[in-house]
Amino acid sequence: MLHISKHNLLSLLTHASSSWQVFCPSKQGSTVNFGWFEGTVDTVAIPVNSCKGAFLPQTEELFTYRGTPETGLSLTGGFDGQKPVLIFFARPCDARALTLLDRVFLEGEYADDRYRSRRARSVVVTVGCKSPLDTCFCTAFGIGPDSKAGSDVFVYEDETSLYFEPLTEGGAGFVAAHLAYLAEGGTPVSVMEELRRAELPLAGRIWVEGMAEMLDSMFDHPVWEKMSARCRGCGACTYLCPTCYCFSVFDAPRGTHGKRYRSWDSCQFSDFMLMAGGHNPRPTRKERVRQRFMHKFNYGVKRQGDYLCVGCGRCIRACSVGLHAASALFDLKEAGR
Amino acid sequence: MKALLIPGLARIESVRDETAAGDVKTFTVQFLDEKDRFDYMPGQCAMLSVIGVGECMISITSSPTRDRMQFSVKKSGRVTSALHELEAGHTVGVRGPYGNGFAVNEWRNKRLLFIAGGIGLAPLRSAINYCLDNREDYGPIQIIYGARSPGDLCFKDEIFKNWPGFPETQVQVTVDKGDESWNGPQGFVPSFLKEIAPSPDNAVAVTCGPPIMIKFVLQALSELGFGDEQVVTTLELKMQCGVGKCGRCNIGHKYVCVDGPVFTLSQLRALPAEY
Amino acid sequence: MNDLREQLKEAVASAFSQGRVRSFVCLERGFYPFATMPAILHSGSDADRVEIGLADAPLLAKYLLDMPKPAGIVVRSCDALGVSRLIRDRRVKREDLYIISISCPGVVDTAKIPMSMHRITALEKAGDALIVHTALGPTELPWSSVLLDRCLACVSGAASTDADVVLDDGRGKPPAPVDYSEIDEVEHMAPDERYAMWEKEFAKCIRCFACRNACPACSCRKCSLDLPEPEWLSRAVILPEQFMFHFTRAYHVAGRCVGCGECERACPVGLPLMKLNRKFTRDIETLFGVDDARIPRDVEVLGTFLPDDPEEFC
Numbered sequence: 001m002l003h004i005s006k007h008n009l010l011s012l013l014t015h016a017s018s019s020w021q022v023f024c025p026s027k028q029g030s031t032v033n034f035g036w037f038e039g040t041v042d043t044v045a046i047p048v049n050s051c052k053g054a055f056l057p058q059t060e061e062l063f064t065y066r067g068t069p070e071t072g073l074s075l076t077g078g079f080d081g082q083k084p085v086l087i088f089f090a091r092p093c094d095a096r097a098l099t100l101l102d103r104v105f106l107e108g109e110y111a112d113d114r115y116r117s118r119r120a121r122s123v124v125v126t127v128g129c130k131s132p133l134d135t136c137f138c139t140a141f142g143i144g145p146d147s148k149a150g151s152d153v154f155v156y157e158d159e160t161s162l163y164f165e166p167l168t169e170g171g172a173g174f175v176a177a178h179l180a181y182l183a184e185g186g187t188p189v190s191v192m193e194e195l196r197r198a199e200l201p202l203a204g205r206i207w208v209e210g211m212a213e214m215l216d217s218m219f220d221h222p223v224w225e226k227m228s229a230r231c232r233g234c235g236a237c238t239y240l241c242p243t244c245y246c247f248s249v250f251d252a253p254r255g256t257h258g259k260r261y262r263s264w265d266s267c268q269f270s271d272f273m274l275m276a277g278g279h280n281p282r283p284t285r286k287e288r289v290r291q292r293f294m295h296k297f298n299y300g301v302k303r304q305g306d307y308l309c310v311g312c313g314r315c316i317r318a319c320s321v322g323l324h325a326a327s328a329l330f331d332l333k334e335a336g337r
Numbered sequence: 338m339k340a341l342l343i344p345g346l347a348r349i350e351s352v353r354d355e356t357a358a359g360d361v362k363t364f365t366v367q368f369l370d371e372k373d374r375f376d377y378m379p380g381q382c383a384m385l386s387v388i389g390v391g392e393c394m395i396s397i398t399s400s401p402t403r404d405r406m407q408f409s410v411k412k413s414g415r416v417t418s419a420l421h422e423l424e425a426g427h428t429v430g431v432r433g434p435y436g437n438g439f440a441v442n443e444w445r446n447k448r449l450l451f452i453a454g455g456i457g458l459a460p461l462r463s464a465i466n467y468c469l470d471n472r473e474d475y476g477p478i479q480i481i482y483g484a485r486s487p488g489d490l491c492f493k494d495e496i497f498k499n500w501p502g503f504p505e506t507q508v509q510v511t512v513d514k515g516d517e518s519w520n521g522p523q524g525f526v527p528s529f530l531k532e533i534a535p536s537p538d539n540a541v542a543v544t545c546g547p548p549i550m551i552k553f554v555l556q557a558l559s560e561l562g563f564g565d566e567q568v569v570t571t572l573e574l575k576m577q578c579g580v581g582k583c584g585r586c587n588i589g590h591k592y593v594c595v596d597g598p599v600f601t602l603s604q605l606r607a608l609p610a611e612y
Numbered sequence: 613m614n615d616l617r618e619q620l621k622e623a624v625a626s627a628f629s630q631g632r633v634r635s636f637v638c639l640e641r642g643f644y645p646f647a648t649m650p651a652i653l654h655s656g657s658d659a660d661r662v663e664i665g666l667a668d669a670p671l672l673a674k675y676l677l678d679m680p681k682p683a684g685i686v687v688r689s690c691d692a693l694g695v696s697r698l699i700r701d702r703r704v705k706r707e708d709l710y711i712i713s714i715s716c717p718g719v720v721d722t723a724k725i726p727m728s729m730h731r732i733t734a735l736e737k738a739g740d741a742l743i744v745h746t747a748l749g750p751t752e753l754p755w756s757s758v759l760l761d762r763c764l765a766c767v768s769g770a771a772s773t774d775a776d777v778v779l780d781d782g783r784g785k786p787p788a789p790v791d792y793s794e795i796d797e798v799e800h801m802a803p804d805e806r807y808a809m810w811e812k813e814f815a816k817c818i819r820c821f822a823c824r825n826a827c828p829a830c831s832c833r834k835c836s837l838d839l840p841e842p843e844w845l846s847r848a849v850i851l852p853e854q855f856m857f858h859f860t861r862a863y864h865v866a867g868r869c870v871g872c873g874e875c876e877r878a879c880p881v882g883l884p885l886m887k888l889n890r891k892f893t894r895d896i897e898t899l900f901g902v903d904d905a906r907i908p909r910d911v912e913v914l915g916t917f918l919p920d921d922p923e924e925f926c
Contacts, residue, residue: 028816031882048881049818058818059849062342065388069427073388077343109595110580113340134644134730201731219609230650232674234822236880246584248577249342252846253389260388261848262342265583266820271838273585275575276393276414279548281612291587299590318880320826321670322642322649330643415840 001156002175002182003163006043012181013037013088019177020086020123023054043089043157046133050242050314051094052101054085055118058239059263062249066257077260079114084121086174093138093312095126095150097242103304104245123174126151127162128195135313137202137326143310146195156188156195163188206311206329212301214336215294223335227328228289230321235266237315237324238292243300243308246272267291293328341580344386344430345373347406351425355409357488361456362421363398363409366431377401377434379441379463380571380599383408384579386430387419394576394594397434398459400466406431409459409491435579436598439464439543439569447541448476452554454526454546455484458491460571460598461545466495469503478503479535483511483526483550487519509533527553530561537563545571555602565603572598572605572612588612616714616781620686621659623712623777627684628656632710632776636684637675639665646735647722650675662686667720667735671874673698673828681708688716689784690762692772693870694828696908701868703831713775715784718755718763721877725758761886762873764788767906790904792894798887814854816881823875823885829865837861858888866892867914871906 004012016022022037025047032045034053063077087094098119105115129136129145138144148154152171156163164182166172175182238244248265252258265272268288274280282288300308315324347366355361368374377383377397385408386392393416399407412421423429441464449468451461461480468475480500484490490510501508511522511529522529527550535542542563544554551570558568574586574593581595589608591597620638627633640651640661648665650672651658673694676683683704687695692713698704720735725744734745741752756764769784798806824830824837837845837860845860846853862885869889876885896905900913900921 029813029882029884031816033816033881059847067428068389069387069423069429073346073428073430075343075346075388075430077340079340104582108581110341110582112582131727134732229652230670230675232822232825232878234825234878235820236818236822236878239818239820240880245582248583248585248847249392250847251389251391252848258389259848260342263847263849264818265577265585265847267584269821271840273575275573276417281574287611294589295584295587299587302590316643318822320822320874320878322644322647322668324643327643 001163001165001187002179002184003161003186003188004182005161008181009041009043009162010039012178013041014039015181016086016088016174016178019083021054021083022086022088023051024088037088041088043127043162046091046129046312048314048317049240050097050312051087051090052097052242052245054087055098055101055115055122056105056245056247056264059261060114062260062262064257064259068256071256079117082118084123085118087122087124089155090124090126090151091129091312092126092143092145092147092149092151093136093310094242095124096138096141096143096147097150097310097312098124099150100243100300100304100306100308100310101245103306121170123152123170124150125153125155125164125171125174127155127157128191130157130191130194130198132198132200133313134201135316135326136200136311137206137313138311139200139203140206140208140329141307141309141311144195145198146192156191158188158191161188163191202311202313202326206326207333208297208307208329211329211332212298212307215298215332218332218336219290219294221335223331224286224290227323227331228285231268231285231289231323232321233268233270233285233288235268236318236320238266238268239264240314240318242310242312242314243296267295289323293325293332296325297329297332341582342432342578344384344388344392344432345370346428347373347431349423349425349427349429350405352423355491355493357486359421360412361409361491362412363407363491364420364423364429365399365405365407366429367405368431369428373431375434377406378438379467380436380439380460381434382436382579382594382598383431383433384435384576385410385416385420386432387416387423388428388430390419391416392430392577393417394435394573394579396460396463396571396598398462400463400470402467402470409456409462411456433579435594437596439599441467444468444541445474446476447539448536449478450535450540450542451478451480451482452526452530452542452544452546453480453482454550455489456491457544457546457550458482458496459545461543462492462495464543465500469500469506472503476539477505478507479533480506480508481511481526481530481533481535482508483513483529483546485513487512487516525553526550527557530554530557534561537561537567541567541569543569565606566601568602569599570602570605572600574612616779617662617664619779620664620712620714621662623779624653624662624684624686625656625659627710627712627777628653628659633682633684634680636686636710637672637679638662638686639669639672642668644732646732652679654680664714665719666737667722669719670877671826671828671872674826674831676704676709677831681705682710683708684710684712686712686714687772687775688714688719689768689770689772690766690870690872692774693767693906693908694872694874696774697828697868697870698831700908700910700912701829701831711772711775712777712779713772715771715780715782716766716769717783718759718766718769718785720758721760725753760873760877762871762877765791765871765873767871767904792890794887795891795894798891810855811851813883814858815851817849817854817858817883818881819849819854819857820880822878822880823883824861826874826878827861827865828870828872828874829868830861858883858885862888862892865889867896867905867912868908869893869906870908
């Protein structure tokens with residue numbers, strides 16, 4: 001297998017960034033976050049945010065306009081010719097989450113042109129998870145520390161080196177473009193073995209078998225009231241979730257010109273569904289919390305064919321009051337017995 | 338590939354006040370660039386933009402059998418208020434068509450009952466004119482329409498002059514409260530409907546209006562013997578994208594923007610009552 | 613500690629049985645057995661769920677806003693300041709509250725337990741140490757090394773006296789000496805360097821509003837930053853708007869921040885928000901001669917004009 005010494009990783013990424021937009025984890029203040037490569041990379045920590053922002057940026061300009069409705073208007077909003085995206089060091093859960101977002105944005109009658117153009121030429125390099133955190137429960141969703149779904153290149157990491165296993169044509173292309181940095185040699189058998197054996201402490205507590213069907217009859221269950229009582233109504237869980245994708249579209253006028261943007265939005269915000277006349281179909285936190293988990297564990301299964309959760313645990317780390325996918329799955333299971 | 342969220346620009350050709358209070362206006366629009374023009378079916382919607390203010394989902398009130406696209410808009414929020422400030426010659430953005438529309442092909446040879454309140458006639462008008470323009474394909478058409486006051490009735494030319502002139506077409510209009518100019522029926526639409534008591538035999542009932550009206554119309558239809566499959570309504574929820582991506586307008590696992598806005602009552606009964 | 617918990621359970625149960633409260637906010641065991649989470653109780657029979665909160669204990673004051681009154685609350689001193697804030701901001705009435713104050717030795721921040729010790733099965737306080745139990749056995753960490761940042765600036769670990777029931781086991785953390793050295797560090801930066809630092813921090817902000825929603829001084833019924841019109845804050849998450857958001861919030865809570873640090877604890881991306889808030893707190897202390905500006909008082913420094921204020925009011 002081709003491998004690179006960890007010391008040389010930065011040179012590889014620097015080289016890669018001439019033909020790719022590299023999205024990777026790096027230390028930002030007190031946390032490690034996914035973001036565009038700016039000369040540093042952190043290969044150890046699991047970033048607080050997910051890599052969805054590389055394909056669905058938190059805020060993106062849809063077009064710039066000049067003029068006014070009264071005097072006439074012109075719209076300019078080219079979206080083209082950007083370098084392909086390289087996700088460097090997704091985790092198996094992140095890579096799998098991208099395949100779920102693909103179902104939302106690429107399938108059906110309306111494909112999202114922006115998402116598609118970013119995603120089409122992207123390469124996802126995933127590293128095996130040797131040290132899952134206390135918050136990891138990907139195995140509940142059939143993912144594991146060595147799962148390869150959604151990845152173009154899989155990386156095995158030992159103490160000194162990273163071993164690259166290309167999985168797709170795109171992945172092979174990426175590896176071929178960086179042969180100068182890679183040396184031939186060996187198979188990281190012990191790492192592979194370690195990944196197979198890696199245990200997730202939450203695995204025994206989280207159960208999703210039959211969850212979607214069970215939720216069919218739990219829309220009016222009192223458990224939602226109990227679960228949502230502690231919710232603070234912020235959007236941390238949804239924004240850091242690798243499979244949450246809700247957005248809003250809005251204008252930012254500056255006199256006779258301006259922009260239309262789309263930006264992430266959160267079903268946990270009170271005005272998410274507030275209509276012009278003042279009607280709000282989800283007026284309290286109970287309805288909003290229910291929406292979030294029903295979307296993940298019931299509506300998603302009906303619409304996208306799978307749970308919209310990959311057990312990455314980011315919501316567990318994000319929530320200041322302990323209301324997250326794992327606690328929800330646990331509470332719902334208890335309630336639905 | 339067509340950009341999903343970018344509207345085409347359209348010129349407002351005319352603006353017509355529908356109501357005495359000026360809170361409903363009908364905009365006739367024409368795309369500036371032919372490539373932005375799109376075909377649509379009755380009951381479908383489009384995202385209408387006042388560029389610089391925002392977008393909102395509006396049902397297309399014109400029938401595809403007519404040559405100009407029209408939107409009837411009630412002033413209620415930021416975007417619709419801004420739209421009401423615009424005049425003929427001004428520019429708006431339009432993208433679409435969105436939503437399922439009415440199953441007008443399945444209605445062939447049936448008796449059609451349209452029940453609308455206030456601005457709720459706007460989406461039905463598209464279907465009514467479509468069916469009238471293909472008159473021989475459909476059975477008798479009965480239109481029951483109401484508004485708060487005579488001044489709040491929309492499309493007056495059509496309800497009083499144009500539509501009643503078609504064969505086997507009946508228009509019955511009520512107002513909640515009349516005035517000195519009004520000598521027609523008074524009372525709410527649901528009780529008016531019960532008085533008229535149309536037969537459910539081989540019929541489809543299509544209703545749109547304020548939520549409270551819809552609620553009681555659905556009850557009345559059920560009392561009159563209409564089965565859930567025979568009853569059709571349209572829903573409105575906040576929307577941002579119109580294409581089933583932004584995650585906003587769902588009722589259960591259905592999205593109003595792509596799976597609706599038209600639902601049969603039996604479809605609605607299978608969904609959580611969260612709208 | 614257990615004694616305190618037993619006393620607390622009893623006090624909560626009797627608040628219900630005496631008809632003093634219709635609801636009670638406290639902590640209960642969380643999804644992770646070593647952490648706690650807020651619980652809103654509606655009956656005395658739930659009092660068994662009450663926990664003191666050794667680790668990751670959220671502050672509770674703000675839950676009072678939406679609770680049926682009269683409402684009970686268990687507070688440590690930092691939370692007591694938040695309750696006091698809400699009372700002085702006229703968002704809750706003291707007579708609608710039933711306050712049980714407890715002493716607090718500090719609260720463990722599990723994020724400060726080294727990664728190598730994950731797979732925590734239990735946490736235990738033993739004297740000046742935290743014992744972390746893992747599958748591999750117990751490890752001892754110095755107590756002060758694992759406390760939440762807010763505990764490092766604790767007003768006092770003793771139970772607050774403005775309470776209906778005071779439960780103090782005498783093991784409260786002594787008041788922390790006032791230490792503004794991190795504010796000095798920021799102030800001594802060159803303007804460009806300081807700007808670059810905030811730029812880097814705010815670039816991480818995802819505008820999830822966790823800080824605002826956790827803050828006991830941010831209790832407006834409708835936040836002006838949420839209003840579509842006038843739109844003070846664009847929904848575009850771009851750098852200038854991030855500065856707008858964080859500075860607006862910092863200015864809005866200036867003079868009212870109780871220093872509880874719940875904003876910083878709630879922030880999922882680790883923004884050092886207390887650097888902004890503490891800068892204001894210190895300025896108020898030095899400019900207006902106020903002693904510990906975190907403590908809410910009836911006459912607010914920035915809500916009052918005096919002829920000898922350091923700046924003209926304009």
